[in-house]
Amino acid sequence: MALTRRSFLKTTAALSASVSMPSFAETTAPAGREPLTELAYADAQLTGGPLAAHYDAVHAHFLSLSNDRLLKVYRQRAGLTAPGADMGGWYDTDGFVPGHALGQYISGLSRISASTGDAAARDKAQALVAGFGETLGPKNESILRPQTNLWVCYTLDKHFCGLIDAATLTDDNSAKGLLTRVFDGAQGLLPAKGRDRIGKKNPPYDETFVMPENLFAGASLTGDPRLRDYAQRYLLDREMFAPLARGEDPFPGQHAYSHVMALSSAGRAYAELGDTMYRDAMQRAFTLLTSTQAYASGGYGPNETLITPHRGELFAALSTTQDHFETPCGSYAATKLSRYLLRSARPTSTAHADYLERVLFNTILASLPPDSDGGYFYYSTYSPGAVKVYYQKKWPCCSGTLVQTVADYPLNLGFTSDDGYYVTLYTPSRVRFNARGANVTLEQTTEFPTTDHVAIALTADRSAEYTLYLRLPAWLARPASLKINGRSVALNASTGSFAAIKRTWHSGDVIELEVPQDFRMEAVDEQHPDTVALMRGPVQYVAIEGAKQAQPGRRVLPASLKPSGADTFTETVAGISTVYVPLHRIVNQTYTAYFTKA
Numbered sequence: 001m002a003l004t005r006r007s008f009l010k011t012t013a014a015l016s017a018s019v020s021m022p023s024f025a026e027t028t029a030p031a032g033r034e035p036l037t038e039l040a041y042a043d044a045q046l047t048g049g050p051l052a053a054h055y056d057a058v059h060a061h062f063l064s065l066s067n068d069r070l071l072k073v074y075r076q077r078a079g080l081t082a083p084g085a086d087m088g089g090w091y092d093t094d095g096f097v098p099g100h101a102l103g104q105y106i107s108g109l110s111r112i113s114a115s116t117g118d119a120a121a122r123d124k125a126q127a128l129v130a131g132f133g134e135t136l137g138p139k140n141e142s143i144l145r146p147q148t149n150l151w152v153c154y155t156l157d158k159h160f161c162g163l164i165d166a167a168t169l170t171d172d173n174s175a176k177g178l179l180t181r182v183f184d185g186a187q188g189l190l191p192a193k194g195r196d197r198i199g200k201k202n203p204p205y206d207e208t209f210v211m212p213e214n215l216f217a218g219a220s221l222t223g224d225p226r227l228r229d230y231a232q233r234y235l236l237d238r239e240m241f242a243p244l245a246r247g248e249d250p251f252p253g254q255h256a257y258s259h260v261m262a263l264s265s266a267g268r269a270y271a272e273l274g275d276t277m278y279r280d281a282m283q284r285a286f287t288l289l290t291s292t293q294a295y296a297s298g299g300y301g302p303n304e305t306l307i308t309p310h311r312g313e314l315f316a317a318l319s320t321t322q323d324h325f326e327t328p329c330g331s332y333a334a335t336k337l338s339r340y341l342l343r344s345a346r347p348t349s350t351a352h353a354d355y356l357e358r359v360l361f362n363t364i365l366a367s368l369p370p371d372s373d374g375g376y377f378y379y380s381t382y383s384p385g386a387v388k389v390y391y392q393k394k395w396p397c398c399s400g401t402l403v404q405t406v407a408d409y410p411l412n413l414g415f416t417s418d419d420g421y422y423v424t425l426y427t428p429s430r431v432r433f434n435a436r437g438a439n440v441t442l443e444q445t446t447e448f449p450t451t452d453h454v455a456i457a458l459t460a461d462r463s464a465e466y467t468l469y470l471r472l473p474a475w476l477a478r479p480a481s482l483k484i485n486g487r488s489v490a491l492n493a494s495t496g497s498f499a500a501i502k503r504t505w506h507s508g509d510v511i512e513l514e515v516p517q518d519f520r521m522e523a524v525d526e527q528h529p530d531t532v533a534l535m536r537g538p539v540q541y542v543a544i545e546g547a548k549q550a551q552p553g554r555r556v557l558p559a560s561l562k563p564s565g566a567d568t569f570t571e572t573v574a575g576i577s578t579v580y581v582p583l584h585r586i587v588n589q590t591y592t593a594y595f596t597k598a
Helices: 005-009 049-064 067-078 102-116 119-133 152-169 173-189 212-222 225-233 237-245 256-273 276-293 313-320 327-344 351-364 397-407
Strands: 044-046 414-417 420-423 429-435 438-446 453-460 464-472 481-484 487-489 497-505 510-514 519-523 531-536 539-545 560-563 569-573 576-582 590-592
Touching: 044 049, 044 102, 049 102, 049 119, 049 351, 049 397, 067 102, 067 119, 102 119, 102 152, 102 397, 119 152, 119 173, 152 173, 152 212, 173 212, 173 225, 212 225, 212 256, 225 256, 237 256, 237 276, 256 276, 256 327, 276 327, 276 351, 327 351, 327 397, 351 397, 351 539, 414 429, 420 429, 420 438, 464 510, 481 497
Parallel strands: 420 464
Antiparallel strands: 044 429, 414 420, 429 438, 438 453, 453 510, 464 497, 481 487, 481 510, 519 531, 531 539, 539 576, 539 590, 560 569, 569 576
């Protein structure tokens, strides 16, 4: 559909759509329980589309890394033979945080192996675990620079996640024992209480408060009560969770990634302890993040710092920095928060899933592919005339969160409930679940978000009555439409809610859903309503800047866009054509992400 100035000015007020939406209030999970459940990695696969292409590329990249290089710094510290070239950058003995990402690489490979069944990824994860275990020695030392005591918790948390995932997802029996040994070796270096990180550069740098999620998981896996004890010590109750639950805003000035990541610890604490403070803190944080902190892409934290709302700071950052979003790290934190919130209460709104989708398509999918020797994308840039670049140091923190975020793509597809299944992401995929005794497979076929059509084919070992919940996103330009087995079905669910389709489902049933997308504007912040991003459905579109533009990188919002390809649009003014594409399509081009309304 062509974009015109008039279509831009149409409101996107709630659209009535018509399978009815139940009128239940959001329900609170009992202590230690969540009403929705994530899919197991083995039960979810991507089968096509841009997310699958990215997943496959990241899979291949991390599979290609040299085990000897990854283990070298650990072997050197242990006095073992250490073949392989130095890694360089952050990772080396003299680097910023030596060996910091090994656990994340093991974690990502373990998750990918569990979803894809790839034996090579499984074997690589297990080989890295074995090689790491050989370096611990009689004192179980895993931290490479204990004398500084600055990044002990930061690195230890990553060791934990790698060992937990290797144990639970690759059936590596040795990893469980190593988890206890690693904690034994590090316990004397751990602070007795949690410490908040102040801003981006002020000490203390270490991030005790992101550890509880993996400490709780480690305690459940090993039965070691010390891990649960430290998990509770390190929760940011006083500094962050209690103020958020009271409706306050503790975010301004905080380090962006680590404090949003800490909300995953709140999510795990809610599941473990049943204290509703943690659920309420997550929800309040989500509201603040999405309404006051985020750019149109879903990214947040210019210069890695959460802004003070209502002062135009998101707009100001467009001209004062190129570092608008710490992309793989920030994406990991944001997607995990969204999934914890989807699990924590039966949703009556699609807000959490809509934000999850936005972040996936515009931030992590839009990162540059890594090179073969430690070059990784770190910051997204939304300034005029922007380019995508690698971080100045090799093997930064975003290398670890890249593989974990991408490895979790299948978890974003949907969630099971006691009465059925919630479809939360539209992309070519296959999921399996049990509903009321029926073993069900849903296969999505779609070219979304390029097109509006989604087809979902159902196969099952028997017929059963249950509910499928279809997400009707808040960005819908017009009412969604639904067919089941070729027959139109009225949708009574409103835009921004889940349509509940309760019926007896049979193997061979086919669902067809149309989710109309048009272009719309989103202001950078409330103080600057005339500086806007160009959105279509969940996707941010940008202008490719060419050599002939009179003012490269500084653009007025296009008056009329005409389709010139599957997801490409063009505006021609005074004989000069400008091409608009999704931000995730940009690789080497210069682009502009925000425009001025004429």
